[in-house]
Amino acid sequence: MKNITRKIAVGLSGGVDSAVAAKILKDEGHELVGFFLKLWSDPTCSVKGENRCCDYEALADARAVAKSLDIPFYVINAETEFKKLIVDNFIDEYKKMRTPNPCILCNQFIKFDLMLNKALSVGCDYLATGHYARIVCHPHADGDPLIVDSRLRGNDKLCHLLKGIDETKDQSYMLYRLSQEQLSRVLFPLGEMTKKEVRALAVKYDLPVKEKAESQEICFFGDRDYRDFLRRYLPEEYFQAGDIVDSKGNILGEHNGLINYTIGQRKGVEQSKKLKVKSKNCNSKLSNCHSELVSESQEKQPLYVIGYDIEKNQLIVGDDSEVFRDTMIVSDLIGCHPEQSEGSLKVKIRYRHEAVECRINKSKVKSKNCNSKVVNNNETMKQFNNLFVVFNEPQRAITPGQSAVFYDGEEVVGGGIIQ
Numbered sequence: 466m467k468n469i470t471r472k473i474a475v476g477l478s479g480g481v482d483s484a485v486a487a488k489i490l491k492d493e494g495h496e497l498v499g500f501f502l503k504l505w506s507d508p509t510c511s512v513k514g515e516n517r518c519c520d521y522e523a524l525a526d527a528r529a530v531a532k533s534l535d536i537p538f539y540v541i542n543a544e545t546e547f548k549k550l551i552v553d554n555f556i557d558e559y560k561k562m563r564t565p566n567p568c569i570l571c572n573q574f575i576k577f578d579l580m581l582n583k584a585l586s587v588g589c590d591y592l593a594t595g596h597y598a599r600i601v602c603h604p605h606a607d608g609d610p611l612i613v614d615s616r617l618r619g620n621d622k623l624c625h626l627l628k629g630i631d632e633t634k635d636q637s638y639m640l641y642r643l644s645q646e647q648l649s650r651v652l653f654p655l656g657e658m659t660k661k662e663v664r665a666l667a668v669k670y671d672l673p674v675k676e677k678a679e680s681q682e683i684c685f686f687g688d689r690d691y692r693d694f695l696r697r698y699l700p701e702e703y704f705q706a707g708d709i710v711d712s713k714g715n716i717l718g719e720h721n722g723l724i725n726y727t728i729g730q731r732k733g734v735e736q737s738k739k740l741k742v743k744s745k746n747c748n749s750k751l752s753n754c755h756s757e758l759v760s761e762s763q764e765k766q767p768l769y770v771i772g773y774d775i776e777k778n779q780l781i782v783g784d785d786s787e788v789f790r791d792t793m794i795v796s797d798l799i800g801c802h803p804e805q806s807e808g809s810l811k812v813k814i815r816y817r818h819e820a821v822e823c824r825i826n827k828s829k830v831k832s833k834n835c836n837s838k839v840v841n842n843n844e845t846m847k848q849f850n851n852l853f854v855v856f857n858e859p860q861r862a863i864t865p866g867q868s869a870v871f872y873d874g875e876e877v878v879g880g881g882i883i884q
Contacts, residue, residue, distance in 0.1 A: 470495055471496070471590045472496045472498070472589045472590055473496070473497055473590060473592070473593050473652065474498045474499075474500050474583075474584030474589040475487040475497055475499055475536075475594070476500050476502070476576060476592065476593070477499045477500065477501050477527035477531060478501070478502075479501070479522070479523030479524065479525070479526035480595065480677060481595075481663065481664065481667050481672070481675065481679070482655060483527075483594060483595035484595075484667065485595065485654075485655065485666050486653075487530065487531075487536070487593070488666070488672065489654045489655075490593055491536065497534065498536065498537050498538075498539065498584070498587065498589060499527065499530070499534075499536050499537065500540075500541055501523075501539070502543050502576065502579075502580055503524070504543055504547040505545075505551075505552055505685055506684075506685055507685055507687070507694060507697070526674050526677065529673040530674060533672060533673055541583055543575055546574070546575060546579055547571070547575055547685070550570060550574045550575065551567050551571050551574070551685070554567070554570060555567045559691075559695055559699075559724055560699065560703065560724075562723060562724070562773050562865070563865045563866030564727050564864045564865065564866040565866045566815075566867060566868055567683060568639050569638075569639055569641070569642060569868055572639055573642040576594065577592070577647045580592060581647060581650060581651070590650075591652050592650060592652070593651070593653070594651070594652075594653065596636045596639075596640065596655070597629030597631055597636045597656060597658075597660075598626060598627065598635065598653050598656050599626075599627040599628070599653060600625065600648055600651065600653060600656075601624070601625040601626075601876070602623065602624055624645055625648075626643065626648060626876070626877040627875045628875045629657075630656070630657055630658070630659065631660055633660065638816050639816065641799065641870045641880040642799045642880070695724060699724070703724045704724060705722060706719055706721050707719070707722075707777070708720070708777075708778070708779050708780070709734065709735075709736070709780045710779050710781055711781070711782060711783060712771065712781060717736050717768070718734075719735075720734075720780040723773050723775065726773075727862075728770055728771065728862045728863070729769055729788045729861060729862025730769065730770045734768045734769065734782055766784065768782040768784065769782060769784070769785055769787070771783045785861075788862050789859040789861050790856075790860060790863050791858075791859040792853065792854065792856065793860075793869065793883055793884075794851055794852070794853055794854070794883070795880075795881040795884065797882040798852060798880070799879065799880055800877070800879035800880060809873050809874065810822070810871060810873060810878075811823065811871070811872045811873075812856075812869050812870065812871050812872070813869070813872070814869050815864065821856060821857070821860060822857040823854050823856050823871075824854075825853070825854060825855075826855065852881060854869065864883060865884055866882065868880055868881070868883070869882075
């Protein structure tokens with residue numbers, strides 16, 4: 466491996482992970498080129514974000530890392546593409562009362578499409594990043610999986626995406642939409658390492674960013690709350706007040722705009738002090754129905770968002786048990802149809818969610834050419850319109866717009882968008 470010298474582009478974000486990934490490859494003797502993505506950043510925001518990946522501080526840090534490693538450094542202006550494909554989608558999804566994950570689309574369309582293509586266009590063989598994930602290759606013929614470096618992949622290999630060994634940092638969920646072509650040209654030098662080990666290497670190598678804190682925010686706005694960003698880019702109609710109701714339609718209070726609430730949320734769900742509901746003996750067809758005051762103890766019970774009635778501008782709430790569901794529908798699928806496999810198929814319904822056991826409705830028919838052990842083989846597999854997923858145990862706050870990513874052990878076997 467170390468005797469094979471390649472020209473590799475390294476995506477430098479200005480953070481610790483990408484810097485260590487570059488240093489590892491540099492020490493192996495490869496010819497490196499540093500790339501920094503200049504992304505769209507909200508010009509109307511007066512709040513400065515901390516350690517945002519696309520700001521001037523990040524650019525300066527990335528440039529300093531390239532200088533310390535003595536490698537060429539280039540800035541790729543992706544502002545237009547990022548605004549159109551990522552930011553506009555983020556806004557549109559919230560308009561539909563869905564909760565998107567912009568990082569997933571950024572990986573698919575910006576980092577591992579636009580930046581990868583730029584790397585290939587200047588003669589690089591591969592693109593390396595600081596993501597915590599691994600790539601596995603299977604021969605077309607039957608055989609055990611071989612964990613090999615991307616540089617050794619040929620046309621007789623099919624690439625699989627695996628979790629990084631550090632469970633706390635694993636980013637395979639964020640990468641599930643990458644195609645075979647993309648995976649075949651990508652290197653993840655940190656996939657076999659823990660964050661603690663990476664931090665230690667940054668200190669050992671005395672990298673300029675060795676003490677830099679980790680960014681936890683969405684990179685294109687500096688607000689602590691996404692609602693502040695949306696308010697600057699959406700008409701006031703999306704923030705109109707309306708009724709908070711329970712699942713039976715009883716009015717419990719007033720919300721301050723549906724867009725301010727997500728499934729499972731408790732904060733901000735305020736009940737009125739004096740609430741009236743129909744008597745249990747009330748016949749809705751009669752005109753003389755009377756109302757009863759809700760008791761103080763009923764008022765103070767915590768309520769959680771369980772849904773929306775967009776046409777009526779109503780926020781639907783219930784107790785915590787009503788936030789749980791045992792099924793979901795997933796569409797816009799990428800990769801192979803995950804077969805029903807008792808005890809082995811698991812799914813994550815959000816990034817920080819623990820993968821849980823599930824099964825797939827067998828009535829959904831997979832492509833005749835589909836090999837269930839192949840991830841994202843776009844050449845031989847088609848996307849499925851809808852997938853009906855049943856959980857072995859009910860899950861809390863299944864949120865439309867988020868991604869559902871399926872795993873067979875450590876391997877990603879497909880994924881899509883929760884409907």
